[in-house]
Amino acid sequence: MIAIHKTKVNDVQKIFKTEIEQQRLAAISKLTALDTTTTSKKDKDYLKSIINLFINNNDFLLWDSKKLHNEKDLVGNVPMVPKTVKGVRKMVKSKIKDKILVALDYKRLRNTFYPKYFKEIGIKACVYCNSQLTISAIKNSKKEYSAKFDVDHYHSKDDYPFLSISLFNLYPACASCNRLKSTNPIELELYSDNAFKTKNSSYKFKLNSNAKAKYLTTKDSNEIEFSFVEPSYVPGVKKFNEVFHIEGVYQTQVDLIEELIIKSQIYNSSYLKTLEDNFKKLNLHPALFKRTLIGNYTEDKDIHKRPMSKLVMDIAKELELIK
Ligand SMILES: [Zn+2]
Structure with a gap:
């Protein structure tokens, strides 16, 4: 991606x-x-x-x-060589x-x-x-x-x-x-060798409108709807979703989105500040704070490092858990 x-x-x-x-x-x-x-x-x-x-x-x-x-x-x-298959000769x-x-x-x-x-x-x-x-x-x-x-x-x-x-x-x-x-x-x-393309993915996971509100009302993760947004392609080239069945595969993993929605509700700004202050005491790289918070990588350039990272980072950013 x-x-x-x-x-x-x-x-x-x-x-x-x-x-x-x-x-x-x-x-x-x-x-x-x-x-x-x-x-x-x-x-x-x-x-x-x-x-x-x-x-x-x-x-x-x-x-x-x-x-x-x-x-x-x-x-x-x-x-190419001739071969007879079930009585039919073909190359x-x-x-x-x-x-x-x-x-x-x-x-x-x-x-x-x-x-x-x-x-x-x-x-x-x-x-x-x-x-x-x-x-x-x-x-x-x-x-x-x-x-x-x-x-x-x-x-x-x-x-x-x-x-x-x-x-x-x-x-x-x-x-x-x-x-x-x-x-x-x-x-x-x-x-x-295009620096922009190696930092920014042109694919995106996005919650459907009202997905968060709907989940918070029903408490049913099966109600969480999302889309996989792809760049528009030249004719003759198939979309990822069409070939790899992306939305179908990720539909089985909506509990990940559920956890992010819950975090976005309970991690209020004062709680986040306490967490960040405690984290600073460990003297680790700041990027590790965001990664620990959402449980996966947080930048497009790192999505090859771990499965599900693209979904988790896109939704976490949309829910404003991370920037
Ligand atoms: Zn694959």
């Missing part, structure tokens, strides 16, 4: 410079090995272009969104696509490298819905589990398998948004 400044991402990439270079070299070696076992000319030509891309550009895994967008078609499309993508994904080791990286890389950038919540974490547990064997970091590929790995480990092509997302997004065209530039 908000962009991250590219400079911050570049700084983190510098920390992991050696590991990222190892990923590129390992990719070259595994793709070259794949080439020796590939027989189809179309597959071989496609693979050769990819190997050259990795060899000739030692910053290939660090290409930014603009460069990925402009040059993603450099190597052409995944070769499908060559299996070389899946072999490239295996060679690039994307699945292993999401359990090993991506968790620490995105932790350093500060992303723990889904960049699309902000309602869930981007980590899910998977069972490896009868007794062993591991944490899997879910990422969505801005340029799909189905069409662009060679971009599956390009860092600016990775959008951390929860399993549900990843599944729902599929190939739906949506608009979110996650990595940006």
Whole structure:
């Protein structure tokens, strides 16, 4: 729901410079090995272009969104091959696509490298819905589990398998948004050098008119109505609510809004002053006071740090619990 400044991402990439270079070299070696076992000319030509891309550009895994967008078609499309399905002959993508994904080791990286890389950038919540974490547990064997970091590929790995480990092509997302997004065209530039966009989200949760009064009369949290307000988009691009069912997901969490309404009623100015005075004695950063008060982050730039932060901060500001 908000962009991250590219400079911050570049700084983190510098920390992991050696590991990222190892990923590129390992990719070259595994793709070259794949080439020796590939027989189809179309597959071989496609693979050769990819190997050259990795060899000739030692910053290939660090290409930014603009460069990925402009040059993603450099190597052409995944070769198509005939296949007969239920007696009908049709053209499908060559299996070389899946072999490239295996060679690039994307699945292993999401359990090993991506968790620490995105932790350093500060992303723990889904960049699309902000309602869930981007980590899910998977069972490896009868007794062993591991944490899997879910990422969505801005340029799909189905069409662009060679971009599956390009860092600016990775959008951390929860399993549900990843599944729902599929190939739906949506608009979110996650990595940006526009300072305004990295400080201000263009999405907003808003209470419907009289929602607070209605709740205070009925005492029923199910009566709390809110809306998810989105920027207007160009035709052909779907809204977040349409793709990720945002209002439906958050409707199950209205008890959070209920607590904020209650706080807005009982935290009067003299009580807030006492709290703040006591807080000052701890000599902590002032931003921590607001965070403690509402139980979540309070600025748009921090919404990737914790699930539900966008809803909580928007409603808390609307109720004037925080400024
Ligand atoms: Zn999500």
